[in-house]
Amino acid sequence: MPMRKPIHMTGKDLAGMVQLRAQDIGKYVIMPGTPDRLEALVKKIQNPMKNFSFMEHTMYTGELDGVRVTAMNGGMFSANTAITTEIVCNVEAQNIIRLGSCGALTEDIKVGDLILADSVIRGEGVTPYYVDEEFETLPDEGLTRALQEAAEKMGVKLHRGKVWSTDALLRETKEIVEEKAGAGAIAVDMVSSTLLTIAQVYKTKAASILAVSDNVMTGEMGFTNPAYYIAQTTMINVALEAVKLLENAKIADNK
Amino acid sequence: MRVLFVTPQLGSWATHGHHVAANQMHAHWAAYAREKDTIEPEVLDCKALGIPTDNMLEIIKEKSPEVVVLGDVLHSYGGFAVQWYFDETAKKIKKILPNIKIVVGGLWYSYLSKESLQQNPAIDFVVMGEGEATFNELMDALNKGKTNFEDIPGVASRKNGEIVFGPVRDLIANLDSLPLPAYDLFPMEKYVGHTYWKPFTEIVTSRGCPHGCTFCYEWSEHDPRALKHFNRWRAKSAKRVVDEVELLEKKFGVKVIVIQEDNFNVNGKRAREFCEEKIKRGLDMKWVSLGCASDWVKAEADIPLMKKAGMFMGVFGIEVASEQELRKLDKGITIEQIYKTIDILRRNDIAIVGDIMIGFDYDTEQIIKDRFAFADKVDPDILWVGYLTPPPGSPHWADAIDKKWVDPNNVDILKWDFLHPVVPTNHLSIPDLGRLGAWCMREFFSKPGRIHRILESNFDPLAKKCFQDVMNNVPQWEAGAVEGKLHV
Known part of the structure; x- marks a missing residue:
């Protein structure tokens, strides 16, 4: 029996299912991975109102100094991030900032440092369904620069470089890791390449900033290291500061 | 001499x-x-x-x-x-x-x-x-x-x-008759609390305790013929305690103290007078105190005054998860008081350390996990998991000897620090207890929501530093409990 539609379900269908419209979201969509990180982010947004709660994902929209900002836990993995990114892109999100975590692939990057993705190595299973091998996934330059400037303004140590995204957290073997590090990756996560690729396909500006939870090269684990949790809070503050910088720059341009 | x-x-x-x-x-x-x-x-x-x-x-x-x-x-x-x-x-x-x-x-x-x-x-x-x-x-x-x-x-x-x-020594009726501790003999600039609190020291302003918890270490510091002394609570006067704080602050530059006796708030009037006198003398010393939930609750109206007087962290024992257990351990507190203690301290932006004990003879894996679930729900800022370590003189000491869990002539004392399981229960081995303690610590200190709450709170930075210090050392704690790695 032939399938009746060219595609079973789209991001637009999902947005409709949760009654989300373009006017419901802010100019900036900030997407941490976990609900805990979302909770910390929402506390810093003024007058947050829930847009929807679906499966394990929740979206709020509020304000930051008069600018509408949306916060949503986008997921910890490529599969669920693809869904949440599709939803926001289908309601015409303008800017997406991913707040994630990662493992460092160079010894000099410490638990608690921040990484800003300049480019990615697509190692997950989602993006082959969207783009071919030659496609170059890149974050938005302006958004990335704003995050860099925000970090500098706040005196936060930030590393910029290539991020390798994988689905196989427990198969970060010596051989594979060294190959990716050899290809220039400074960090590994499970989300950046999916989010940035889908955003790029939809021509939505996107950037990815990550808190270092562990160091893959040295074996240092950071999940009970307070530096990692402090970095998560710092990362949220950097994203919000970047929004302010972008908005202030816009005001300055208009003058 | x-x-x-x-x-x-x-x-x-x-x-x-x-x-x-x-x-x-x-x-x-x-x-x-x-x-x-x-x-x-x-x-x-x-x-x-x-x-x-x-x-x-x-x-x-x-x-x-x-x-x-x-x-x-x-x-x-x-x-x-x-x-x-x-x-x-x-x-x-x-x-x-x-x-x-x-x-x-x-x-x-x-x-x-x-x-x-x-x-x-x-x-x-x-x-x-x-x-x-x-x-x-x-x-x-x-x-x-x-x-x-x-x-x-x-x-x-x-x-x-x-x-x-010699005969049993009577207790000193008036602790104010004691001279101030001889801090001048000590390298006071070297003392540090929780890695970050410095200059630091611990002080003791009262002796004995009206509660007499069966697992308390203080049983061991009494003459075996006079264990009733444990329940004779006596205290230095508020003015005398402030004299000591003033000496520490002005002469030795100490900035943080822990009032280390188990129960600073037994006499609410004394605690209040201490705060008022300390404020009156313009002393900046930051302090931590320990107390029973029942006494924290009685002090509710004075918590803002304590905060004003420099208290930034309060410590109390949650210990177990039910009224029945609390009675069994002679703890003298109720579940309602545990919740109330958390509420009144948190309302005043005072960080909370809650203790639980594991390793009572009736403990099973389910009981320990239920106890942890209760502590997790109560939600102190820092959880301190202690192993029942039968203090000499306590009811647990005699029980452990009767059960042949302890040989008083052959104690592996380097592990008797309350952070290593040293006696089994009726249902769990020592390795079981080690694993379950580590489980409790890992469960508690890996909740990002809790961590964000604390780091983003209005707590004194000293409290946040302490929290970070404890978190940093969770792997060490686990290595002690599970692998027997020594700490002291």
Whole structure:
């Protein structure tokens, strides 16, 4: 029996299912991975109102100094991030900032440092369904620069470089890791390449900033290291500061 | 009499990071006997100064005191594990200076005076129970060349190869009669709490406790013939405590203290007067205090005053998860009071340390997990998981011996620091307890929501630093509980 539609379900269908419209979201969509990180982010947004709660994902929209900002836990993995990114892109999100975590692939990057993705190595299973091998996934330059400037303004140590995204957290073997590090990756996560690729396909500006939870090269684990949790809070503050910088720059341009 | 109070080099609890404070037993005994002109005291704190054993022995040899004093009264040095170091130090000193007199007291030694003298020939005297007057009379007797000490209340000694005991020493009725601790003898600039609090020290403003929890370490610091002394709560007056705080702040530059007795708030009026007097004298000292939930609840109206007076963290025992268990342990608090304590401290932006104990003889995996679930729900800012470590003199000590879980003549004391499981339960082995304790710690300290709440709170930065220090050391805690790695 032939399938009746060219595609079973789209991001637009999902947005409709949760009654989300373009006017419901802010100019900036900030997407941490976990609900805990979302909770910390929402506390810093003024007058947050829930847009929807679906499966394990929740979206709020509020304000930051008069600018509408949306916060949503986008997921910890490529599969669920693809869904949440599709939803926001289908309601015409303008800017997406991913707040994630990662493992460092160079010894000099410490638990608690921040990484800003300049480019990615697509190692997950989602993006082959969207783009071919030659496609170059890149974050938005302006958004990335704003995050860099925000970090500098706040005196936060930030590393910029290539991020390798994988689905196989427990198969970060010596051989594979060294190959990716050899290809220039400074960090590994499970989300950046999916989010940035889908955003790029939809021509939505996107950037990815990550808190270092562990160091893959040295074996240092950071999940009970307070530096990692402090970095998560710092990362949220950097994203919000970047929004302010972008908005202030816009005001300055208009003058 | 030239007396040297010695603390050997030793570690700290895994939860406490770098933690070293002036030995309160030494500070009190030295001040008392010096005031009576009985001794010329000196302090050698090798833990604070980072002096290893060999160097310590050289220094002691050079100083050549007539008496060396060892021991402590606070479990915050590392529970009973410190006793191993005191015992070994006694043996090593006696080897190089055979004529020196060695006096021990405080935790463990008080209750186990007989066993200590039997097991360690290097020890000459044990001061049992509250020590100032006993120690002073002992020094006076030595000054006078006496060789018979069995008439001195509170002293255990040897006579013709037999162990003899003086009568029970009465408690000091008025603690204000004691001189201020002899902090001038200590390297006060070296003391640090939780890695980040400095200059720091711990103080003791009251003695005894009206509650008498069955697992409390303080059972061990009483004369075995006078365990009822444990329940005789006596306190220094508020003014006298502020005098000590003023001395620490103005003369020694101390910025943070932990009022280390188990229950600072027993007398609400005294706690209130302390705060008012401290504020009146313009003292900036930040402080932490410990208390029972029932007493924190009674102090509810005074918490803002305590905060104003510098308190930034409150510690209390959650211990177990049900009214029935709380009654069984003679804790004297209720579940409602536990919730209320969290509420009143959090409302005032005071960080909360909650303790739970595991390893009671009836504990099963389910009971421990339920106990943790309760603690997690109650949601203190820092959870301290302690293992039941049967304190000599406590009901658990006798039970553990009856069950042959403890051989008083063969205790692996380096693990008796409350952070290692040392006795099984009726249902769980020691390794089971190790694994379950580590499970509790990992569950508690891996909740990002809790961590964000604390780091983004209005707590004093000192409290946030302490939280970070404890978190940093969770892997060490686990290595102790599961692999037997030593901390102290």
